[in-house]
Amino acid sequence: MEEEKQKIQTEKPQITDCDLSEKIKSVTKECHVRANSTELMQAFQRGNITLMQYKLLLCSLYKIYEALEEELDRNASHGSVAPIYFPQELARAETLKRDLQHFYGQNWREEMFIPASTLRYTQRLREIGCKHPEYLVAHAYTRYLGDLSGGQVLSRVPQRSLGLKNGEGLGFFSFPAINSPNLFKQLYRSRMNSIELTETQKEGVLEEAIRAFEFNIQVFDELQTFVNISEENEQRQRRKAQNLKTPDISVSQRSAVTSSLTSDSQLLRMLLGACLALALGIGIYLF
Ligand code: HEM
Numbered sequence: 001m002e003e004e005k006q007k008i009q010t011e012k013p014q015i016t017d018c019d020l021s022e023k024i025k026s027v028t029k030e031c032h033v034r035a036n037s038t039e040l041m042q043a044f045q046r047g048n049i050t051l052m053q054y055k056l057l058l059c060s061l062y063k064i065y066e067a068l069e070e071e072l073d074r075n076a077s078h079g080s081v082a083p084i085y086f087p088q089e090l091a092r093a094e095t096l097k098r099d100l101q102h103f104y105g106q107n108w109r110e111e112m113f114i115p116a117s118t119l120r121y122t123q124r125l126r127e128i129g130c131k132h133p134e135y136l137v138a139h140a141y142t143r144y145l146g147d148l149s150g151g152q153v154l155s156r157v158p159q160r161s162l163g164l165k166n167g168e169g170l171g172f173f174s175f176p177a178i179n180s181p182n183l184f185k186q187l188y189r190s191r192m193n194s195i196e197l198t199e200t201q202k203e204g205v206l207e208e209a210i211r212a213f214e215f216n217i218q219v220f221d222e223l224q225t226f227v228n229i230s231e232e233n234e235q236r237q238r239r240k241a242q243n244l245k246t247p248d249i250s251v252s253q254r255s256a257v258t259s260s261l262t263s264d265s266q267l268l269r270m271l272l273g274a275c276l277a278l279a280l281g282i283g284i285y286l287f
Pocket residue numbers: 021024025032035036041042044045141142143145146147149150151154213216
């Protein structure tokens with residue numbers, strides 16, 4: 001905490017409207033709202049995430065951070081990456097790996113489900129890592145600052161709704177090397193603003209930030225579609241199994257039962273009538 005405060009005071013962040021950190025926040029405002037409105041993020045906000053939703057999200061996040069962090073490591077000394085390179089404080093891939101091991105066991109890599117949109121996202125990260133390392137700041141900002149902002153509030157949801165204990169499977173949300181997310185975000189923004197970029201590069205970074213949000217939205221949507229289909233299939237299987245145990249009765253079968261009941265009671269009434277008539281006849285005869 002003291003170290004973070006010191007760093008921020010030494011670096012004296014004077015953030016203005018023209019700064020990259022302000023511009024990037026403003027151009028991604030609309031996408032941020034859309035990302036929050038996806039069905040998956042809504043489930044988080046309502047506080048009722050399912051185990052399937054959570055596990056699938058972790059799988060995709062692992063692939064995304066694996067690619068992002070490998071590209072950041074490879075470009076660590078690049079002028080646009082060095083100022084925002086904080087592997088000690090931010091790196092997520094290793095913690096995600098442990099979370100996945102918790103849920104899937106030792107064969108977690110084979111068990112993972114990775115949708116096509118996640119693969120497209122990681123391909124883009126690899127591509128810019130080679131061709132435009134200055135764009136990596138847009139992706140690092142989108143993920144890490146998001147995790148240090150809304151992500152901190154959302155962390156309580158899987159813990160509560162999935163009953164996860166002792167932090168198991170929840171490593172992704174915890175940043176043990178960061179005492180104050182707010183102070184760290186200030187430091188990060190000031191480092192972003194210190195990156196020297198031409199106007200064209202700055203424009204490229206802003207466009208890339210929008211793209212980063214779009215990739216996230218696509219991943220959330222595809223994961224949710226998969227969850228919905230799986231749940232529908234599960235329900236269909238359950239209904240099928242129930243039907244096998246207690247066979248359903250069709251409408252025609254039900255009406256056959258009703259009509260047979262009706263004719264049975266008519267028969268009974270006729271028999272009773274006949275007995276009464278016979279008894280009366282015998283009575284009259286004897287009398
Ligand atoms: C349930 C979903 C989400 C909620 C409730 C949420 C909430 C928030 C909140 C409260 C902030 C702080 C705003 C501020 O300091 O002015 C924030 C910032 C941020 N969020 Fe989210 N968020 C969500 C999803 C996402 C997603 C999916 C992403 C991107 C993948 C994201 C990326 C960011 C970023 C980059 C920031 C930093 C903005 C800045 O200070 O420049 N958020 N979010």
